[in-house]
Amino acid sequence: MPPRLHEQFPLRAFNSFGVEARARFFCRVQAAADLAALAAEPKLAGLPRLLLGGGSNLLLTRDFDGIAIRIEVPGLADLGAADDAWHVEVGAGENWHATVERLLAMGRPGLENLALIPGNAGATPIQNIGAYGLELAERFESLAAWDFDQQRLVRMSAAECDFGYRDSVFKHALSGRRAIVSIRLALPKQWQPVAGYADVAHELKGRAITQPTAREIFDVVVAIRRRKLPDPAKIGNAGSFFKNPVVTRDEHRALIAHHPSLVGYPLPGGRVKLAAAWLIDAAGLKGATRGRAGVYEKQALVLVNRGGATGAEILALAREVQDKVAEKFGIVLEPEPVIV
Numbered sequence: 001m002p003p004r005l006h007e008q009f010p011l012r013a014f015n016s017f018g019v020e021a022r023a024r025f026f027c028r029v030q031a032a033a034d035l036a037a038l039a040a041e042p043k044l045a046g047l048p049r050l051l052l053g054g055g056s057n058l059l060l061t062r063d064f065d066g067i068a069i070r071i072e073v074p075g076l077a078d079l080g081a082a083d084d085a086w087h088v089e090v091g092a093g094e095n096w097h098a099t100v101e102r103l104l105a106m107g108r109p110g111l112e113n114l115a116l117i118p119g120n121a122g123a124t125p126i127q128n129i130g131a132y133g134l135e136l137a138e139r140f141e142s143l144a145a146w147d148f149d150q151q152r153l154v155r156m157s158a159a160e161c162d163f164g165y166r167d168s169v170f171k172h173a174l175s176g177r178r179a180i181v182s183i184r185l186a187l188p189k190q191w192q193p194v195a196g197y198a199d200v201a202h203e204l205k206g207r208a209i210t211q212p213t214a215r216e217i218f219d220v221v222v223a224i225r226r227r228k229l230p231d232p233a234k235i236g237n238a239g240s241f242f243k244n245p246v247v248t249r250d251e252h253r254a255l256i257a258h259h260p261s262l263v264g265y266p267l268p269g270g271r272v273k274l275a276a277a278w279l280i281d282a283a284g285l286k287g288a289t290r291g292r293a294g295v296y297e298k299q300a301l302v303l304v305n306r307g308g309a310t311g312a313e314i315l316a317l318a319r320e321v322q323d324k325v326a327e328k329f330g331i332v333l334e335p336e337p338v339i340v
């Protein structure tokens, strides 16, 4: 049975910015076979595809004249131990945070630094999610994806995913061409806390924890995130709207000469990652409001829907942020969410 097709389907509940947009067609898929069945649907021939998870890293700027496919493949399987890791497989439709917590309860720690990142497991490789000193790539083994051109399931290794900072091949050559149906993770048997990130270290110190358990790291990360980031259920947003830009050592030196309080983190090889939030704040935009869109007052990296904003309004504000930062610092900020 092919999945049921809905026409002129409202996507407001399927994007964490909470903007209004309609998809010409919409369907939910529970298995790879559903994706195969879509090929036989003449109405969809030649139409663009929009793959959807939790919609927490998307900005819909207008109606989508194609087929929006919500990937809801369920499942969490313990594949056992091999070498120095526990292997698990997670269906693309599973909620990410709930998965992190379930694995912890199953005695499979290793993802706790990525707690409370909204969205579903299937989208985690798209931008190689990262937070508080850990990236998905460090726990990733492989994934299974439906290839729409070849009409078959393919397995992809980490190398084939070409992970980078908030980046992967799915944002480039394979954008919209493969639907991830499950991911496999390798969680270290010899678990070690990842507690070096300044916020985490500070919070642990405040709680007088010197040798944290995985559960304690999880609790600390959840507490920090609840304080700093707006809850999309209350105020529409997609988390960080811009990536932190990376500059050369010389560029960094030149910037520091003019802006001594500029915040940057040295990277291996002499390059420096700049805090985009600092640049936006210094450009005078923290807390700014344009129409119904805004720059979040507690964290300048987050653009918010103050109520009833359109995707176009949010995009216009993003462009203004980019222009002002470029004008003041000569740096072009790159958006993190996928703009549709």
Ligand SMILES: Cc1cc2nc3c(=O)[nH]c(=O)nc-3n(C[C@H](O)[C@H](O)[C@H](O)COP(=O)(O)OP(=O)(O)OC[C@H]3O[C@@H](n4cnc5c(N)ncnc54)[C@H](O)[C@@H]3O)c2cc1C
Residues within 6 Å of the ligand: 016, 050, 051, 052, 053, 054, 055, 056, 057, 058, 071, 092, 117, 118, 119, 120, 121, 122, 123, 124, 126, 127, 128, 129, 130, 131, 166, 170, 178, 179, 180, 181, 229, 230, 231, 232, 237, 238, 239, 240, 338
């Ligand atoms: C409050 C808040 C905090 C956040 N914090 C972080 C953070 O700390 N670190 C971080 O990295 N991100 C963060 N994000 C961004 C976001 O939560 C993650 O990128 C998340 O992985 C997106 O998952 P999703 O299911 O919502 O994806 P969606 O928004 O539904 O989709 C994102 C992209 O992935 C594609 N996609 C989705 N599912 C599939 C699939 N199964 N197969 C192929 N393509 C697919 C979509 O087409 C789209 O291009 C945050 C967002 C919010 C709202």
